[in-house]
Amino acid sequence: MAGILTNVQAQVALQTLRSATNSLNETQDRISTGLEVRTARDNPSFFLVSQQVRGDNAVLNGLRDNLTLSVNAARTATNGITAIFGTINEIQQALTTADSGQALDELQFTINNLAGEIEGTVNATSFNGINLLAGNNTQTVTTTITRDGGNFNISTFTLVEQNLGDISTFVDATNPNFTLDSAFAAFQPGIFNQIDGVNATGIGANGQLDFVDGGADDIDGLVDGAAGFQVSADVAQAINDALNAFGEGALALTDVEDTAGTGTADGLFELDATAALGTAFSFTGQDGSTVNVNTLGDFINNVVVGDGALRFAIQESGFTGALRAITVNGANGNVQAGLVVADALVGQVNLSSSTLGTFERTLENRQNFLQNLSDSLEQGVASLVEADLDEESTRLQAFQVQQQLAIQALGIANQNPQNILSLFR
Helix, strand or coil: CCCCCCCHHHHHHHHHHHHHHHHHHHHHHHHHHCECCCCCCCCHHHHHHHHHHHHHHHHHHHHHHHHHHHHHHHHHHHHHHHHHHHHHHHHHHHHHHHHCCCCHHHHHHHHHHHHHHHHHHHHHCCECCECCCCCCCEEEEEEEEEEECCEEEEEEEEEECCCCCCCCCCECCCCCCCEHHHHHHHCCHHHHHHHCCCCCCCCCCCCCCCCCCCCCCCCCCEECCCCEEEEEHHHHHHHHHHHHHCCCCCCCCCEHHHHHCCCCCCCEEEEECCCEEEEEEEEECCCCCEEEEEEHHHHHHHHHCCCHHHHHHHHHCCHHHHHHCCCCCCCCCCHHHHHHHHHHHHHHHHHHHHHHHHHHHHHHHHHHHHHHHHHHHHHHHHHHHECCHHHHHHHHHHHHHHHHHHHHHHHHHCCHHHHHHHCCC
């Protein structure tokens, strides 16, 4: 039946045209945006997952950027440590020159300038307000945030500042006379060989003076069994100076020959290795053991000819405080003690360098991990929401043909009323 009120063919053609046009528009949108799932309407499940993963990825990118600041802070500190190490080496060279008899006042000036250079480096080694050398605080850095169901797991890493700017100096709690300054002044290793005259190497089996007759490192002029030993006037004076530095007071020195009543002084003085100190003290040795200093013999071994007490005082002092203690001129000048301080500071710098290197390497590894994780998340989201452009281009051509055919079919269907009109002519 033919009619003019309802054109069924035109309606069908129009529906086909609308469907083809909608499909064509959607295909063009997917091609232009590159996304198959653009809104929750396209695929509610995939859209929800992609939004959540994108949020997690944004957090990871923020963490990675924040880690960049921490990595640069650690790298800056490492560069500062390298400069400090080189400057301490210059101080060691200056001390070696001082030990060879170079003018001490000029060398002290040089050492002070180098020490000031180190202090300047410590204070200036800062990145974005973070100085890992000067202070003694900690910097906690969030390295990863992972989702576990509905909960978040946060991983952190702590940067420890190396406290090289500490100017404190050691003072023993039980014996206030045991300080960095007193240990520095009392250290006189040069008298070792003058006391230990039998052993050709000047060093005993245990590296100390045993004060035992017939021992591995016999004492030159040992008398009265294990108690008495004879020393020259300059050695006796050095021991007395060391005792004075510790507030012990000088020993009464009497020439041995005068004591014997011969009337002839030979310049040798007898000391008692077992004589008790006025104030005993102890410290922790380099091997972790407790070293007790109770007698004159203990004092000579661990304070005067041994560097145990001095190294402990350096260890318990601040880095800058110990650095400032190096003195080669004047009444308190002591080149040998200065060399011990410089050596100990090199050990501290090496430890700080190792620590900062570990910080930098760990943070860089975390940063690389976050980058790889972020890439994986992006790839996962892409597989859910991105369009396959090869497939979409094929669809585009098909929908374009459908649209053209639908337009032609609609044009043909719209001619039907005109055909009916011809019946009435």
